[in-house]
Amino acid sequence: MGVASLPRLLGGDEMYWVKQMKRIWNEPMLLAMIVLIWVLLAVFVLYPIIMVGLKSFEPKSGVYGFGVYRTLFSKRYFVTPIINTLKLGVTVASVGVLVGYLFAYAITKVNIPMKGLFRTIATFPIISPPFVIALAAILLFGRNGVITRKFFAGIPPFEIYGFWGLVIVETLAYFPTAFMTLEAILMSISSDLEEASLSLGSSKWRTFWRVTFPLSMPGILSAWLLVFSQSMADFGNPLILGGRYHVLSVSAYLEITGSYRISYGSGLAILLLIPTLIAFFVQRYWLSRKSYVTVTGKPSIVRALEPKFYVKVIFTAICLILVSTIFLFYGTVLFGSFTKLWGVNHTLTLENYKFAFTYNWEFIKDTLVLASIATPLCGILGIMIAYLVARKQFPGRRAMEAVSLLTFAVPGTVVGIGYLLAFNQKPLLLTGTALIIILVFVFRELPVGVQNGVAALYQIDRSIEEASLDLGSSSNQTFWRITLPLLMPAFFNALFTAFVRSMTAISAVIFVVSGKWNLITVRILGAVGNSDLAQAAALSYVLIGIVLIAMFVLRFLTMNFSYQTKIRRAIS
Amino acid sequence: MKRLFVLALVVLIAMVSFAKEQVLHIYTALDENEWPIYVKAFEQATGIKVQVVRMSSGELLARVEAEAKNPQASVWFGGPAIDQIAAKKKGLLAPYKSEAVEKVPAAFKDPDGYWIGIYFGAIAFGSNTQQLKQLGVDAPTSWYDLLKPQFKGRISLAYPYTSGTAYTVLAALVAIMGEDKAFDYWKQLHKQIHHYNTSGSACVTQAGLGEITVGIAFAHDIITKGIDKGYPIVLTFPKEPTGYEIGAMSMIKGAPEPDLAAKFIDWMLSAEAQSLMVKWNRIPINPEATVAPGAVKMQDVNIVPMDFEYFGAQKDRLIERWKEEIEYGM
Numbered sequence: 039m040g041v042a043s044l045p046r047l048l049g050g051d052e053m054y055w056v057k058q059m060k061r062i063w064n065e066p067m068l069l070a071m072i073v074l075i076w077v078l079l080a081v082f083v084l085y086p087i088i089m090v091g092l093k094s095f096e097p098k099s100g101v102y103g104f105g106v107y108r109t110l111f112s113k114r115y116f117v118t119p120i121i122n123t124l125k126l127g128v129t130v131a132s133v134g135v136l137v138g139y140l141f142a143y144a145i146t147k148v149n150i151p152m153k154g155l156f157r158t159i160a161t162f163p164i165i166s167p168p169f170v171i172a173l174a175a176i177l178l179f180g181r182n183g184v185i186t187r188k189f190f191a192g193i194p195p196f197e198i199y200g201f202w203g204l205v206i207v208e209t210l211a212y213f214p215t216a217f218m219t220l221e222a223i224l225m226s227i228s229s230d231l232e233e234a235s236l237s238l239g240s241s242k243w244r245t246f247w248r249v250t251f252p253l254s255m256p257g258i259l260s261a262w263l264l265v266f267s268q269s270m271a272d273f274g275n276p277l278i279l280g281g282r283y284h285v286l287s288v289s290a291y292l293e294i295t296g297s298y299r300i301s302y303g304s305g306l307a308i309l310l311l312i313p314t315l316i317a318f319f320v321q322r323y324w325l326s327r328k329s330y331v332t333v334t335g336k337p338s339i340v341r342a343l344e345p346k347f348y349v350k351v352i353f354t355a356i357c358l359i360l361v362s363t364i365f366l367f368y369g370t371v372l373f374g375s376f377t378k379l380w381g382v383n384h385t386l387t388l389e390n391y392k393f394a395f396t397y398n399w400e401f402i403k404d405t406l407v408l409a410s411i412a413t414p415l416c417g418i419l420g421i422m423i424a425y426l427v428a429r430k431q432f433p434g435r436r437a438m439e440a441v442s443l444l445t446f447a448v449p450g451t452v453v454g455i456g457y458l459l460a461f462n463q464k465p466l467l468l469t470g471t472a473l474i475i476i477l478v479f480v481f482r483e484l485p486v487g488v489q490n491g492v493a494a495l496y497q498i499d500r501s502i503e504e505a506s507l508d509l510g511s512s513s514n515q516t517f518w519r520i521t522l523p524l525l526m527p528a529f530f531n532a533l534f535t536a537f538v539r540s541m542t543a544i545s546a547v548i549f550v551v552s553g554k555w556n557l558i559t560v561r562i563l564g565a566v567g568n569s570d571l572a573q574a575a576a577l578s579y580v581l582i583g584i585v586l587i588a589m590f591v592l593r594f595l596t597m598n599f600s601y602q603t604k605i606r607r608a609i610s
Numbered sequence: 611m612k613r614l615f616v617l618a619l620v621v622l623i624a625m626v627s628f629a630k631e632q633v634l635h636i637y638t639a640l641d642e643n644e645w646p647i648y649v650k651a652f653e654q655a656t657g658i659k660v661q662v663v664r665m666s667s668g669e670l671l672a673r674v675e676a677e678a679k680n681p682q683a684s685v686w687f688g689g690p691a692i693d694q695i696a697a698k699k700k701g702l703l704a705p706y707k708s709e710a711v712e713k714v715p716a717a718f719k720d721p722d723g724y725w726i727g728i729y730f731g732a733i734a735f736g737s738n739t740q741q742l743k744q745l746g747v748d749a750p751t752s753w754y755d756l757l758k759p760q761f762k763g764r765i766s767l768a769y770p771y772t773s774g775t776a777y778t779v780l781a782a783l784v785a786i787m788g789e790d791k792a793f794d795y796w797k798q799l800h801k802q803i804h805h806y807n808t809s810g811s812a813c814v815t816q817a818g819l820g821e822i823t824v825g826i827a828f829a830h831d832i833i834t835k836g837i838d839k840g841y842p843i844v845l846t847f848p849k850e851p852t853g854y855e856i857g858a859m860s861m862i863k864g865a866p867e868p869d870l871a872a873k874f875i876d877w878m879l880s881a882e883a884q885s886l887m888v889k890w891n892r893i894p895i896n897p898e899a900t901v902a903p904g905a906v907k908m909q910d911v912n913i914v915p916m917d918f919e920y921f922g923a924q925k926d927r928l929i930e931r932w933k934e935e936i937e938y939g940m
Contacts, residue, residue: 469677
């Protein structure tokens with residue numbers, strides 16, 4: 039997209055744009071950066087997605103038309119997954135938001151004990167590879183699972199392979215998203231309003247339904263849409279646990295890797311993309327404006343109300359059940375990783391870890407190398423975009439932000455197929471290289487850097503930078519000496535998140551891995567597919583171990599390199 | 611800002627300069643725990659470095675097809691010959707002939723050298739003995755035994771489109787019963803299936819674990835991944851004839867490392883390499899190789915003659931029919 043054509047595209051005052059253009063023209067470095075970033079975004083974000091779209095209109099190579107979609111909506115083996123995916127997404131989003139709301143309410147509004155602990159454990163599913171929970175579900179509730187055998191005499195209480203299994207697993211995996219969104223919203227609701235309602239004679243029950251609940255409505259919708267998208271895009275869990283319940287991401291994958299019918303796979307991917315994109319834009323550009331955040335001018339104070347004893351007991355019980363379920367799931371996988379042959383011989387052994395570090399060392403090494411290269415690139419690019427978007431004026435600024443956040447909304451399956459299509463031919467022949475995996479990581483996690491950066495930049499008062507400029511520093515010096523150091527915590531945070539997400543990613547990269555570069559998540563999925571459950575468990579814990587180490591390194595870095603802490607330390 | 615660019619550039623260059631060493635790239639359909647047996651021995655014997663990606667046969671075919679313009683691997687190692695015949699018909703393989711290949715009996719290779727047999731394997735049933743006892747049934751000894759009500763929701767195998775094992779099952783049923791009857795039979799069988807896997811041998815472990823009762827797979831996988839591992843598994847064959855595979859390898863067209871690939875193929879046919887199959891209870895093609903005592907030989911089972919050329923050519927059509935009529939047909 040040429041910068042020069044933007045003004046007309048966007049409409050607006052002609053003179054204003056001319057002035058803007060002139061200003062940018064006078065800052066060649068800025069112009070170069072804008073152009074560079076647009077080129078990168080166009081090639082690595084937009085182009086692959088467009089390729090998926092185009093391919094879905096090409097049922098046979100060289101033939102164009104609606105043939106693919108006509109088939110998709112007429113054959114049962116395509117229609118079923120479409121309905122299944124939506125059904126699962128709606129159920130998981132509803133259950134996940136309910137659980138997330140109860141949990142968030144308990145932590146912010148009910149004065150329950152052990153809040154900190156509950157919070158930490160609830161966010162655990164976020165940093166672990168997503169399909170560990172599915173693995174645990176098999177170990178626990180499969181025909182030969184521990185619970186099935188011990189408590190149900192070998193007859194599963196319900197079919198874990200299929201719809202209900204997926205609902206449980208995805209709810210556990212994605213309710214933290216709902217929890218975090220809702221926690222933020224509930225925290226922003228000032229307790230003064232609730233107290234006012236109470237002192238006017240309403241009961242607590244009534245106060246909740248008339249004050250707290252309506253105020254948290256935008257957050258509920260937001261959380262619902264986020265969890266819905268995550269469930270729609272989920273690939274690892276349905277692949278492991280779907281059984282005969284097919285969803286779009288798995289069907290698209292099987293269509294391409296099993297039958298090499300790329301057009302149909304692309305068509306399914308587009309059907310997957312549409313609802314997630316709608317959810318993303320509604321959530322981001324419509325709901326975020328409807329927020330009823332209570333602005334009073336005074337800092338809003340959240341006091342956990344001292345509730346009746348039985349209310350407290352109920353909420354504590356709910357939290358305890360949830361947290362112990364998470365514990366049970368992760369604990370089972372940990373135990374499984376030390377057993378000789380899960381289900382038959384539970385003698386403890388280190389064999390699986392030995393196996394992980396000898397035969398699978400290449401996978402661990404490659405994943406680490408690729409994620410370590412991608413993470414800083416992703417962070418730098420993210421901060422660059424954030425800086426441009428938050429601090430500079432130029433045409434297409436909004437569009438740049440939107441495009442850079444786009445990969446958040448696009449399911450990994452779509453991105454993976456897009457990269458497969460876009461970079462499988464000259465001039466950009468990248469299949470089989472390390473570069474293509476790195477690029478997937480960088481551009482998939484880019485929104486993390488951009489979002490963290492923009493948020494941090496809005497918090498840094500411009501006057502600090504202006505002071506530096508007034509004192510005679512160039513804008514370049516100001517950036518390096520003032521802005522960047524202040525951005526460091528956000529930067530490291532983005533690095534950590536991008537690193538974790540890259541290490542545990544599966545849905546997009548599974549389409550671009552090759553013999554030269556292999557990923558541990560793909561290996562784990564293979565091991566689960568092969569029912570080598572103990573091996574899979576050990577590999578999962580190796581991965582969790584790496585993530586935990588990264589977390590400590592990050593803590594160390596933020597503590598030692600951020601200005602805020604330095605200042606704080608100097609003051610105290 | 612400049613520093614950022616320099617940094618990015620340095621990282622980029624460092625990345626590109628990785629991966630330069632001459633290595634042989636292999637795609638294999640053998641089990642993740644099996645291929646290292648041969649590959650590590652080959653690396654030790656020749657000093658050539660090998661990198662391997664494991665996929666199920668159907669996935670491997672799709673991958674080679676996807677990469678036709680830009681092949682990433684040189685050798686297709688293992689899995690039923692049918693899939694490699696399908697690949698040959700699509701023009702994805704290169705013919706290879708050598709002294710070692712000459713020695714392979716004609717029945718076990720392509721006349722033009724597009725694929726070369728490595729081992730023989732027969733389709734069998736692996737059943738969990740504990741569950742059989744619980745259900746009060748005998749291990750199945752006929753395809754029709756699988757339709758017994760006790761086995762409802764307790765059988766598993768793989769998708770015929772991702773797995774060479776499962777496509778061999780489909781082809782065998784067509785060879786035994788005729789196409790329409792075979793599909794009618796599978797419609798009955800489908801009601802008994804708990805779930806389908808992507809990998810052909812996964813059902814053996816699942817039967818071992820008791821997730822299912824009967825797995826349909828190759829006999830060598832049932833012995834190695836089931837019985838030898840200590841799972842309560844019993845191996846049986848259908849008394850109507852059963853199907854079989856010639857496990858094969860081939861050179862991929864446009865192979866990036868044709869010389870190394872040739873060395874690997876020749877080495878894999880040697881008695882030394884073929885004897886390693888003892889560890890997986892396979893029946894090697896090379897008559898000089900050692901055979902595992904428990905392995906199931908060709909003369910031990912009643913097998914149906916299978917026209918691999920036909921089933922290789924018909925794969926796309928049969929799979930389409932299977933998806934439409936069986937997987938989502940009911």
